[in-house]
Amino acid sequence: MSVKQIQEEILKLKKRSDTIILAHYYQPIEIQEIADHLGDSLGLSRLAKETNSEYIVFAGVDFMAETASILNQDKHVLIPNPESCCPMAAYLTAQKVRDFKSQYPNLPVVVYVNSTAETKAESNICCTSSNAARIVKRISESGNTDAVLFGPDANLADYAEQKSGIKCIKMPEKGNCYVHSQLTIEDMKKIKAQYPNSQILVHPECIREVRELADFVGSTAQMYNLVKKSNNNNSEFCIGTERGLLERMTQDFPNKEFHLIHEKLLCYNMKKNTIELMRYVLDHLDDPMFEVKVPPEIAKRALRPIEKMLEYS
Ligand code: SF4
Missing domain, CATH: 3.40.50.10800 (NadA-like)
Known part of the structure; x- marks a missing residue:
């Protein structure tokens, strides 16, 4: 079956159900082509919050689907390949954040959306790469501090610090995106x-x-x-x-x-989602293997920092 035929089949399957397809810009182009909405983390978080569809098929990595689940506890969020994970997000565990918080008890915690639901639940506010400096500035002003804890990307922390003039203490020191x-x-x-x-x-x-x-x-x-x-x-x-x-x-x-700029700019984790898996998921919307469900007690705590970010953006 050609890619075009698979894409047509996906669109037919989608019409049979109340489904929306969200895809990140880093997804394979043939997936981008059949998405209802394309975007970066912030744009897709907003769309996930606004959708009324019963099923959200999220072509991205795990933390993106988790964010959609946090924002839509009453809906089914599915990821085409459950092994599509972000190593940088996995690196900053909730326990590591708690350790930093006990070391710096008076500082607000800013967590990049590229983080797990448990890690978000430990934060005061989330940010994306487009709003990191603004979020850092506003949260430090509201807490009357001249520094924040920031993780997991040390390079984004450095960028936010440069732009905002607020010290961003990196959690952890060397977190980074390998791409x-x-x-x-x-x-x-x-x-x-x-x-x-x-x-x-x-x-x-x-x-x-x-x-x-x-x-x-x-x-x-x-x-x-x-x-x-x-x-x-x-x-x-x-x-x-x-x-x-x-x-x-x-x-x-x-x-x-x-x-x-260089051929190495390739995220293998994002590319684990394939057009064939998209077709399979659309045909098996009730298969729990593909569903991403953040437990309610974690979702409740992770929702506050996400909503605060959306409010400040
Ligand atoms: S591009 Fe980097 S931050 Fe994004 S999913 Fe891949 S490894 Fe994670």
């Missing part, structure tokens, strides 16, 4: 020399030295919007985030030119 943190100064110099007229866009999860060599630092949605708004005199971009975004933009903006 973005692989980019090096040499990669940046090489791409600049190769495409001197292009704009270089990188994600805040990149290391500081890489961010400093970029023309723009932002989340996937911020990169997408920048490209969308750019005029024809400004139409060549080097992309420093997972390649799924480049594939999306190549389709959406055929008159613009895109180059991936």
